Each structure stands twice: as C-alpha cells, then as structure tokens.
Amino acid sequence: MKAHIDNGEMLVLSVHYGNFTHSGAGHFIVIYGYNENGFMVNDPGSYERSCKYWPYSVISGDINKIYALGRL
Numbered sequence: 001m002k003a004h005i006d007n008g009e010m011l012v013l014s015v016h017y018g019n020f021t022h023s024g025a026g027h028f029i030v031i032y033g034y035n036e037n038g039f040m041v042n043d044p045g046s047y048e049r050s051c052k053y054w055p056y057s058v059i060s061g062d063i064n065k066i067y068a069l070g071r072l
Contacts, residue, residue: 001056004068005034011066018062020049026064 001011011031020043021027029049033040038053 001031001039001066002034005031008071009068011068013059013062013066014064015059015062016064019054019058020062021045 004011013029013031015021015027015029017024017026020029020041027043027045029044030042031039032042035053038055039059041050041052041054041059043049
C-alpha cells in the first residue's frame with residue numbers, strides 16, 4: 001500500500017463489517033497518504049473516522065479488496 005501511495009496513487013478499499021461499517025452491506029474508503037501514525041483515510045460515511053490515522057494492523061482485518069488508482 002505504501003509503495004502505491006509513494007507512486008502518487010490513491011487506494012480504494014472495499015471493507016466489510018468492522019471499524020468502518022457496522023452493517024453487513026460493506027463499504028468503500030479511500031487511502032490517500034500515510035505517516036508514522038498510520039494511513040490517512042477518507043471515509044464518506046464518517047467525518048470522525050476520516051480525521052484520524054489508521055495503523056495497518058487495525059484496518060487489515062476489514063479489507064475485502066484493494067484497488068489502486070493511478071495518476072492521470
């Protein structure tokens with residue numbers, strides 16, 4: 001994930017029930033950066049979850065798929 005971000009890409013993550021959604025329907029979030037505290041998340045379902053850094057150890061269990069979006 002860090003290599004893609006370092007290459008200027010954003011990551012779209014399909015996540016299941018866990019830290020980012022409490023429904024069985026699933027959810028999408030965007031990872032757009034990182035620092036020593038974790039990954040920067042844009043969660044369209046929660047301003048609060050978008051305002052904190054997420055260590056990989058916390059979000060890894062929620063991930064269904066990861067899609068990398070390259071630069072234009």
